[in-house]
Amino acid sequence: MQLKSATQWLLPVFVLAARASVANNHQQLYKRALEVSEPSYPSPWMNPDADGWGEAYARARDFVSQMTLMEKVNLTTGVGWAAEQCVGQSGSIPRLGLRSLCMHDSPLGIRGTDFNSAFPSGQTAAATFDRGLIYRRGYAMGQEAKGKGVNVLLGPVAGPLGRMPAGGRNWEGFSPDPVLTGVGMAESIKGIQDAGVIACAKHFIGNEQEHFRQVGEAKGYGFDIAETLSSNIDDKTMHELYLWPFADAVRAGVGSVMCSYQQVNNSYGCQNSKLMNDLLKNELGFQGFVMSDWQAQHTGAASAVAGLDMTMPGDTEFNTGLSYWGTNLTLAVLNGTVPAYRVDDMAMRIMAAFFKVSKSIELDPINFSFWTLDTYGPIHWAAKEGYQQINYHVDVVADHGNLIREIAAKGTVLLKNTGSLPLNKPKFVAVIGDDAGGNPNGPNACGDRGCDTGTLAMGWGSGTSNFPYLITPDAALQAKAVQDGSRYESILSNYATTQTKALVSQANVTAIVFVNADSGEGYINVDGNMGDRKNLTLWHDGDTLVKNVASWCPNTIVVIHSTGPVLLTEWYDNANITAILWAGLPGQESGNSITDVLYGKVNPAAKSPFTWGTTRQGYGADVLYEPNNGNGAPQQDFTEGVFIDYRYFDKANTSVIYEFGHGLSYTTFEYSNIKVEKSNAGEYKPTTGKTASAPTFGNFSTDTSDYLFPSDEFPYIYQYIYPYLNTTDAEKASADPQYGQTAEEFLPPHATDDAAQPLLRSSGKNEPGGNRQLYDVMYTITADIKNTGSIVGEEVPQLYVSLGGKDDPKVMLRDFDRMRIDPGQTAQFRGKLTRRDLSNWDTGVQDWVVGAGEKTAFVGSSSRKLDLSAVLP
Template sequence: MKFSSLGFPLLGSSIFSSDTDTTQYQIQQRENLAFSPPFYPSPWMDPNAHGWAEAYAKAKDFVSQLTLMEKVNLTTGVGWEGEQCVGNVGSVPRLGFRGLCMQDAPMGVRFADYVSVFPTGQTAAATFDRGLMYQRGLAIGKEHKGKGVNVALGPVAGPIGRIPEGGRNWEGFSPDPVLTGVGMAETVRGIQDAGVVACAKHFIGNEQEHFRQVGESKQRGFNISATLSSNIDDKTMHELYLWPFADAVRAGVGSFMCAYTQVNNSYSCQNSKLQNDLLKNELGFQGFIMSDWQAQHSGVASAVAGLDMTMPGDTEFNTGLSFWGTNLTVAILNGTMPEYRLDDMVMRIMAAVFKVGQTINEPEVNFDSWTADTFGPRHAAVNKGYQQVNYHVDVREEHGNLIREIGAKATVLLKNKGALPLNKPKFVAVIGEDAGPNLAGPNGCDNRGCDNGTLAMGWGSGTANFPYLITPDAALQARAIDDGSRYESILSNYMTKETKALVSQANATAIVFVNADSGEGFIDVDGNAGDRKNLTLWHDGDALIKNVSSWCPNTIVVIHSVGPVIVTDWYDSDNVTAILWAGVPGQETGRSIADVLYGRVNPAGRTPFTWGASRESYGVDIMYQPNNGNGAPQQDFSEGVFIDYRHFDRTNQTPIFEFGYGLSYTTFEYSNIKVAKTQAGPYTPTTGQTAQAPTFGAGNYSKDLKDYLFPKDKFEHIWQYIYPYVNTSTSLADASADPEYGRTAAEFLPPGALDASPQPLLPAAGKSSPGGNAELWDAMYIVTATVTNTGKLAGDEVPQLYLSLGGPADPPVVLRDFARLRIEPGQSAEFRATLTRRDLSNWDVVKQDWVVSEYPKKVWIGSSSRKLPLCADLS
């Protein structure tokens, strides 16, 4: 086996002893990909689960008072545009419970006014700062709380970023599972400390926008009958895609959202392996799973497979039809659906609500997703219930300062030939559309579905309305005026003559702003159907950079982008004196970048992904054309865990900028690595059984359908609104509009789906320990190193610990810990990292448990995934 200069094994086919071994491994991988094994019954809540006991007791008290229809009402959305939020479940007026409001959240409160637009998750990840990730989550949670939202639909670990062109990668954090896991956990803690339930999404393998929905695909001319299937093997699932979701569960997240896509040819929202086995059983998740909007494809079958809430409630928008609602009521009455499963669904929902400190008397929602007017219909779908719907409550507090700080501290200095920081430059010439405003206003494009002006937000459901947007042009002009500098800007990529005339002048410092955008698949921007068509800069940004740098010997490039872009043709030009990646920073983008350019903030951001020399260098790409006739497109994740820097290391490629890379205005040295082994005991696989499935309430519901008819004498029936009431009093079969409910459970439910007896605990599961076996988080080693600031300026440094697991099929190194340290000139700081048992383990597909292999293991410490000067063996 060959090794790199750092001692990493150069993988590729050399991880196997022969080409035959490689072929056999690939065949075995593919055979395991296309099928999702069933797992039943759906695990029920654990009253003793760590962090959930008090919430469980409150939920039990509440749920025990509910009628059958009230329980159904809490599991079923009221329908698209049925009430004021993007998702709402029904109320329990008898007990004073107004129902629940679910609202999109990754960058702020969607569809509301007087809210903030935060940096993307990906931008926050670039700070490599746990504290800032938490503060961002807390602020986002506070704003949702102030608007009356119960559940904030974020954070995002699916997509994790398998494919750099993926449309929604910016909503998540990083293609590295540890960095994403930290982002997930800190964001969950922040949101829920603010009193709002966080929702980890999209579970799982939701890595591209193409073919995520049948209807959306058919509108683009693709005749498919089912959504894309992400085919993922067991080992890859655990070591990569499930890893950050496990961190969210361990952090106490209250809800999950299952995805549109299939996994191993089973829809995510009725995939019993994903929901029952991995999430609720192995990880011990105690909260509730909601469907993505219209991602439910069955009634009782999805319930017994682990789904707890359907969003937005109707089978298709504005049909008035639902898989649950009436049908769920009938299913309980005729015995198709076990009563304990409904009780568990409602218990999980209410426990999540109580866990974050909410009560049954929460304030009313004070905004409306469907109109900016003060007065409007409560039920926008049918224009009913005219009332005040918007109270224009300002929830922003001082969050603009935090947004500015994150944007600056996330900025990655990729290149600097001494051009930065700026110090009262004589003449500043700012070039490019990305420096300026959208002429239609910052919110001028629906769901931000355009790329006009500076890029401060992607597009789709993960957006929010800007309260203001400070452009780079505005911020830099203000600074230039204060400095007495000459300042001119050309906010176009295409005024070639005028640009040349400007930047060719003496003493010019040219700052070129360029971008690359993406978003959700229901919007197409310039032929980019959510996913990017390529990895080049938009609006001929590459040509703009090459032109300006040919005319000006001091050209600084600022990139706002949703992921890596190809910089191969110009990054090493002598006239390109500095390059910065500023991510997608939200409303304070101009002041954030000005703070870095002028040295108010010494940059220490680290790139949360790898910058390859070409599109092909990543080894994976979007599936742009279906590959299975009119069936479900099949996307095999046959690269396993080898995405992003793991792929580059495996194939011995030299990236342009490696994962974790970033420069500073000062310099640092690393020394004195030490490894201390702890006294942690041996690992003990979990054994034993759960308790029997509990039920709450009388359990002796009336079987007379007259008791379940719509009460016309009490309130008006709203068309399209989803209710739990039955349609007729003649028979149970006639009461349902779904033929599934006329059959017995034995006719269509898998074996074990109705089993209420005690169930065996999995070895990797915890006994009342959300996140998995608690011993996986035992600290095994403490690793320390000294970091010294050898320069003349104070600055932050981001030491990173990487681990070589040592096995022939393992990545050369994997990130396991990091910190962001503030160090004064000439001073040193200690970097202290912890390696847990999980960090050291591989997933054993035979034992179905985590195992520390016998292969020798090394730790590496340095400033990026490729700059690791310190190394030590683990005993």
């Protein structure tokens, strides 16, 4: 067998890329005085006493102690794009009985397979404001992933948080509010991991738009940039907004975190030591592993010491057969560039996350291939080798359709209702619009849902799954009309103006207009929307359709499927528009779920997870659509700080159409009797002390002959990433004329230290998520909620707080509950305020501090309907 040459193996990359990275950062600094990501070294090692991780750590230690250096490298390095069955796989450890680990999309289902479910989006789940439903969604997705042989499910999403309403992937996450997103993250993670699959919290961090996230993608769209976008975020904003939900994820025990494509303060996310070493592993005490987004790794040794633990999919670029790790990482440890304890810690973190959710290394086989739905084909897809059965078409949907229908219905927000809803055997129903029908070529006709044809039930990109079926609104509403004996007609076009006017102008018509606005991931361009939306208007001339129907029919109901807010300014207050509903991205049961709400089978209680502004400019922050730094890294300064979405509207004191947290019901509620109970939480004590020194697990040979490719044991697979060397001469293998340089000559100071390290005052000693006292309950707020209507309903009381500082938002969501209340009955809401809820991040002392300003608690039905308030003693 002929191996690649040393140059083809790319052995010196770990050295050269680190130097190139430093040079590039210096160039950026000279070009523009911007935020810089300060270094933080060494990379923290696992804490054997971390809460919730003790048993997993012990099992991982026993396993990793048996591993060779090459096995550790194999575990940390992906095998290459399309090298095996999943969207990403790590190398296997056959000697110890561990098969290749399967990393697979998506945050709403299993991508690219069959006989799986298509769940509602995270954003739609967030609109339920129901912790239990969000958990059940995560658990069901975890069950399906496990049933397919997936070991790491790539979700949930807190990045993007939703800084800009036009952000293409906002729908994959939950809400621009960090508390609501934090709840969504924590409950999803608990559900996924309780089902036996590792959750992967992504994209860490500041990944708020699709434009310029990758150089190659941007060049494909005609943009001449040499580096990806830099999200420039100050320390206070980072902690109080973007890091907040990731802290909740770590506290929930998440097993993995995915670092993002873009730069943060001009340092790439997957080699940014401030983000991975300091914020995530030091401050938050994260015990799992950090994996790169696909092709987000730009260096070898530099990313290793900066805190990256696994590289996906393994190759430097898709299907090159070259890797920053693999062979390079083996050599880097052998020549002392990367310390052995760092690779030990990588392996420990991966295996501890594995044992946290799995009782045995004996895993069910991966029973699908992402690359095809054919039953037979090459298991090594890129190399076209290993022809065998690769898809077993295992059905994992169980009864999840019922859950999907429930979530989608309970996540539908009733924005407006003047009395036309709920429907009760209407005489004549007319359904209008493209969005009510199906794609004539089938719901999965467009790869990764990369089109907007027919009803919108899912955005586009890697965050998707195939539909097992898709119930359209037209199909479900027609079935209901037939059952009721109603007359029913539908026109499934936005442009059949003459026919639509003739239909809806008739007597006794209830016209239901379906409209949408789509978005997705940047590698797909739909009608000029390069992931991010071009605007906030409805697609396919939907605004004109709504206004036309409303001018012809005095009882017009509008249903919106969208990936975020749209501008309703031109028509929302039209008297002929009697109801408006936002149905989000409901998944496979779309038609059934909206029918349940329209007809009152489900009494709506969902709340909008974002603000509906009157203009696009009213949101403040917006997508950067054009490079602003020559051909260097586009610079996106987060100058608004923590003021996004409702916080920005409140600060600017501008009107909105529907505020964050708004949502109506078919019954009514009355709020009264707010009370404050102060707890006996003790005084906050900053964490002190030091970690243990870096542990190592077993010795390794320094004889390079022990690391040659074992061609007598198995054949070389084309483009497959291996940990082996191709020559025993390390200097020749490196192909680097400056091979003799030591790590200290190009790696940052302390990057390879292994001594005990001081604990941060804001971190916990053994508590993931930060200092344990941050989560002490300081106050319990109670209020009475009475159902003053005639039917049973659910209400979502929301607890907000004002911190009283001149630079603080007017109010911030801190807690909520979804409560079922019978007509005429009163229920008590109990909300909690923790020390973190009442604190600001102090950039001077680098810790959370409760400020001196007067603090007030508010309870109400939305961010701008806060009927009750009480000053906190």
